[in-house]
Amino acid sequence: AQKVTQAQTEISVVEKEDVTLDCVYETRDTTYYLFWYKQPPSGELVFLIRRNSFDEQNEISGRYSWNFQKSTSSFNFTITASQVVDSAVYFCALYGGATNKLIFGTGTLLAVQP
């Protein structure tokens, strides 16, 4: 079975703090893809990053960084020096060949206070 777990339901930080959003996944596929999406109050899901199962290199994009560890089945997302505009729900998602579907975690609501 495929599953994505985001144990943090809500996180509240003060602006300029660093924050890490956790994502743990389960799959039996050897080839799979992991994603992070951001959903601001407007509703649109904004694609942030994709990682395939063969690429464990960490990635940094501006204030965003991602840590993919197959050994612990985790794909965590860190925002450095958070800003109010980062306030949103963040979804981790898994795409595998078995289902050919995007499986979403339950999401983490991040509130960045000024």
Added chain:
Amino acid sequence: DTEVTQTPKHLVMGMTNKKSLKCEQHMGHRAMYWYKQKAKKPPELMFVYSYEKLSINESVPSRFSPECPNSSLLNLHLHALQPEDSALYLCASSPWRGRPGQPQHFGDGTRLSIL
């Protein structure tokens, strides 16, 4: 601005009405999706079209009827909906369903309220 355009942004309808949700993309994507999202929940897949053919129907009630008239357009026809159908309906597209792992690009969604 999102590259997937959904209209209308908001829709209020009675249980006996018939309405349609529209989705349009001009990225040349050949896979299009409908999702339903309830408050504080993740999106749930409803339908997938691949090359204008319905490839996945997640056991959605027949009061929801999808249509893909061409590669750029996706409609969701609504009839005799129930109050529990009130939700955010999201459309998405991706380059080709046969190319695994391509990111899906989402529209802003239609917020649907059933009276």
